[in-house]
Amino acid sequence: MTLAAELRQRLTNSEAEMIQIRRHLHAHPELSHQEVATHAYLRQFYQDLDCQVRDLGTGQGVVVDIQGGHPGPKLALRADFDALAVTEEENGLAFRSQNSGVMHACGHDAHTAYLLVLAQQLMALRAQLSGSIRIIHQPAEEKAPSGAQDLIAAGVLDEVDRVLGAHVMSTMPLGAIGYHLAESQTGRSNFQITITGKGGHGSMPQLSNDAIVAGSYLVVALQTIVSRRIDPSEHASLTVGSFDGCGTSNAIQQTVTLKGDLRIMKEETRQVIHQQLRQICRGIEATFGVQVQLDLQTDVPVLYNDPQFTQEVVAGLKAAQIPEITQITDFGAQDPSEDFSYYALQCPSTFLYVGCDVADGQTHPHHSPDFKLDERCLLIAAKAVGTAALNYLKPEK
Structure with a gap:
């Protein structure tokens, strides 16, 4: 039996443990930057295993090093473990979230469960490994400041040659492994715009300067950035998700605040949109005689999958002919953003997608109260x- 076949058999035998871990984590979710109990659970899991475990960064990051018995490269495997401010619907699950208003609505509980058991089984085989594996349990993927940035600043990628990650996807069928070369997930920026005019009585608008009117024009103008300043072949979206101008029906608002989000697939596109945002804000100031304050923050880079490393990973998976994997397909670039992109900026990396669709004829989208996954995806991911x-980590010939 080959080493890979032995590992896969061990994982098959440990599938029930993966599911048990996932259900515990699902029942006890914690928000980004607040993952205290999850951190303690991770530390407890590794306590009796023969491995190097350390806390890293200013948050709740946990890093485990598995040193092989033979020289070779260092590969990092990363999984995130934070949850979202989402209230899980009444779904009859015995392991439904017990933390009010918090839910593992993106599958990070599944990521953590499979990686814990995979790490455990890799430790059992460490004497046969050529090189070493660094297990990265990362907090705060969902909310800035990014947990990935924090861990990288603390040295999590020191001496690491490659990084590999995976995300379960409810939009992909169970048994599918997805990949994409080069730009694979959008980069993200956030903005907040505060418009200040002059408030007054609704019956005397000539004495005021209506911030709501200026803000309304701004919302419409912002839509022209993607439609008229970005090549239609390039991926870009701009959303104004909040317009706070709450007041009374007969009063002209003095101040309104808009909050928004933009997604891009190339960093050059981000720069064009940022420049256009600033220019339009200046134009609104001049047109309406208001003050416009723009707070624009670059949040997550574009996720870039190293083409050579990705192709090597895909070729190896196809050659392995793993029974539970029914297809290995380029599913194209994905719309959401992912802070795994920070690792990919530092060294060649690739990010896989693992289908977890529940075959009930319904959609269970990520970040929704009814997010669900088929737990068989845990074994497939592992x-x-x-x-x-x-x-x-194959030995050099």
Whole structure:
């Protein structure tokens, strides 16, 4: 039996443990930057295992090093473990969230569960490994400041040659492994715009300067950035998600605040949109005689999958012919953003997608109160990532 086959058999035997861990984490979710109990759970899991465990960064990051018995490269495997401010619907699950207003609505509980058991089984085989594996349990993927940035600043990628990650996807069928080369997930920016005019009585608008009117024109003008300043072949979206001008029906508002989000697939596109945002804000000031304050923050970079490393991973998975994996497909670039992109900026990396669709004829989208996944995806993720790891750590000939 090959080393990879032995690992996959061990993972099959541990599937029930993965599911048990996932259900515990699902029942006890914690928000970004507040993952105290989850951190303690991770530390407890590794307590009796023969490995190097350390806390890293200013948050709740946990890093485990598995040193192989033979020289070779260092590969990092990363999984996130924070949850979202979402109230889980009444779904009859025995392991439904017990923390009010918090839910694992994106599958990070599944990521953590599969990686814990995969790490455990890799430790059992460490003497046969050529090189080493760094397990990265990352907090705060969902909310800035990014947990990935924090861990990188603390040295989590020191001496690391490659990074591999995976995300379960409810939009992909169970058994599917997705990938994409080069730009693979959008970069993100956030903005807040405060418009200050002059308030007054609704019956005497000539004595006031209506911030709501100026803000309304601004919302419409912002829509022209993507439609008229970005090449239609380029991926870009701009959303104004909040317009706070609450007041009374007969009073002209003095101040309104808009909050928005933009997504891009190329960093050059981000710069064009940022420049246009600033220019339009200046134009609103001049047109309406108001003051416009723009707070514009670059949040997450575009996720770039190293083409060569990705192709090597995909070729290895196809050659392995893992029974639970029914298709390995380029599913194209994905619309959401992902802070795994910070690791990819530092060293060649790739990010896989693991189908977890529940076959009930309904959609259960990420970040929604009724997010669900087929728990068989845990074993598939563990086998895919574990096989890719061993392929990368093959001894040199």
